[in-house]
Amino acid sequence: EPEVTQTPSHQVTQMGQEVILRCVPISNHLYFYWYRQILGQKVEFLVSFYNNEISEKSEIFDDQFSVERPDGSNFTLKIRSTKLEDSAMYFCASSDRGNYGYTFGSGTRLTVV
């Protein structure tokens, strides 16, 4: 069964550093998403991406965040200057039609120290 792949599975970074979280969505999917989950809390929407541009973004997705599809297969989330409160599990997801549900990756646990 096709999978969404995320790397790395765990990343530790110093506060103020830039991090890039990587995702390979399912190849024939057109819609891509990033969600985050602070430990023990709800899963929060960050951004959706379609046709090489952001289609929706949440209030969380401020100027320190950016997304990119650099080469037609990868989908990246960049956090420019990490803060302690950015520590969370970040999930990438993709779908061919959003109303059929998303396929999620296994997540990247980001720890900012």
Add this chain to the structure above:
Amino acid sequence: AQTVTQSQPEMSVQEAETVTLSCTYDTSENNYYLFWYKQPPSRQMILVIRQEAYKQQNATENRFSVNFQKAAKSFSLKISDSQLGDTAMYFCAFYSNAGNMLTFGGGTRLMVKP
């Protein structure tokens, strides 16, 4: 904006018994989709079941079924013959074409006891 509420933070059930997880939502839209996702300790989000709001028939997937009450904006998940592997966080989620995003509830932690 849509909201999704799961009023049971934690539940437990004995193996082989049946358990029902509650979910309510609020929306002004008429055409939308509802989902239950499972998040085991491995943390991956796994789609369990999907319901289209325009369908009156409740969705069923093996031991998992839903009770969809559109007028009451309620979407509960029933797990029959609970198994130890069902131990996980369960998230209810809402999707509409207008928003192009899944909105999740706060989750219910289910423990299946041997």
